[in-house]
Amino acid sequence: MVNKLDMSNSFNEKYGPWALITGASKGLGAEFARQCAQRGLNTLLIATSEDLLRGNVEQIKQTYNVDADYIVLDLSREDILDVIRPVTDNMEIGLVISNAGISTVHPFLSSSKKQLLTHLHINTRPSMLLAHHFGRKMIKVKRGGIMLLSSASANTGAPYVANYAGAKAYNLILAESLWYEFKKFGVDVLGFMPGSTKTPGWDLNNPAKSKLVNVMGAEETITEALDALGKQPSLIAGKRNRLVYFIMQRILSRKIAIKMVANTMEKLFGPFG
Ligand SMILES: NC(=O)c1ccc[n+]([C@@H]2O[C@H](COP(=O)([O-])OP(=O)(O)OC[C@H]3O[C@@H](n4cnc5c(N)ncnc54)[C@H](OP(=O)(O)O)[C@@H]3O)[C@@H](O)[C@H]2O)c1
Known part of the structure; x- marks a missing residue:
């Protein structure tokens, strides 16, 4: 049994006893689940890959002496609360992490309308529905x-991930707005902006030339996110990413910032037709 972190009591008092985490079969979501358990929370994991979810739940229970469970659910569905509510109505969910997301790198017009809509729904609708219901x-x-x-791509135009970056801007602004609205009722909201972080999703997008960008590890990224909850409306992960954000937002013109993003994407993933 691994010892829980010292801060587990205060974290549990604020956000326990259960954390609900979407996209928790792998990548950042699985790491969110692990670190929430390490801080003393029971964890309810959601994704579509049942084998991975079951494995994560077993690992969490064995390692951290907390309870854990999972729901197999495709978050592109409109009726996700019809599936989530029967499981959670009698549970005290103190923390919701809307983490599931999907990205592909393409010129906008090379994706079909159907694919763009599915991705838009996965990347936005669950955040709104979960914040409304659990809020x-x-x-x-x-x-x-x-x-x-x-x-981090939510802050400026991001050519070749346009639909994804637009959806991520929705999450950022929704979170920052709710940070204010919910704060007076004792509920903390954070919009979290990872930069490039080593996960299966990141690997899938295959940046063979990833030396060109600063890639963080999942563990440090998630520790920063959980530590920032309750302290600020939003956070960009990593000092280096925060410096880049500062330069792009405060020093460069919008036009130049967008061109810089485009150049980086073309170097990493191009040439695009
Ligand atoms: N890694 C990065 O560099 C990076 C940078 C910026 C932002 N982010 C954001 O951080 C979050 C996690 O990213 P990641 O890199 O960890 O991604 P990942 O490795 O691809 O994992 C994505 C997770 O989302 C779940 N998911 C995807 N589609 C789903 C669906 N239709 N229904 C239910 N679950 C679904 C996946 O589970 P199943 O496959 O089992 O369904 C998986 O657990 C995303 O919102 C992403 O946009 C990541």
């Missing part, structure tokens, strides 16, 4: 936390 419940008991996964 109401948390506000009634005057405690809890909600984290919505955005991306």
Whole structure:
């Protein structure tokens, strides 16, 4: 049994007893689940890959002496709350992490309308539905936390990931707005913007030339996110990413910032037809 972290009591008081984490079969979501358990929370994991979910739940239970469970659910569905509510109505969910997301790198017009819509739904709708449903419940008991996964790409035009970056901007602005609205009721909201982070999703997009960008590890990224909850409306992961953000947002013109993003994408993934 691995020892829980020292801060587990205060984290549990604020955000326990259960954390619900979407996209928790692998990547950042699996690491969120592990670190929430390490901080003393029971964890409810959601994704589509049942084998991975079952393995993560077993590992969490064995390692951290907390309870854990999972729901197999395709988050592109419209009716996700019809599946989530029967499981959670009698559970006290103190922390919701809307982490599931999907990205592909293509010129906008090379994706079909159907694919763009499916990705838009996965990347936005669950965040809105979960924040609305669990936000109401948390506000009634005057405690809890909600984290919505955005991306460093949400801050400026991002050619070749246009639909993804637009969806991530939605998550950022939704989270920052709710940070203010929910704060007075004792509920913390954070919009979290990872930069490039080593995960299966990142590997799939195959940046064979990833030396060109700063790639962080999942563990340090998620520790930063959980530590920032309750302290600020949003956070970009990593000092280096925060410096790049500062330069892009405060020093460069919007036009130049977008061209710089495009150049990096073309070097990493191009040439695009
Ligand atoms: N890694 C990065 O560099 C990076 C950078 C910026 C932002 N982010 C954001 O961070 C989050 C996690 O990214 P990641 O790199 O960990 O991604 P990942 O390795 O691809 O994992 C994505 C997770 O989302 C789940 N998921 C995808 N589609 C789903 C669906 N239709 N229904 C239910 N679950 C679904 C996957 O589970 P199943 O396959 O089992 O369904 C998986 O657990 C995403 O929101 C991403 O946009 C990541």
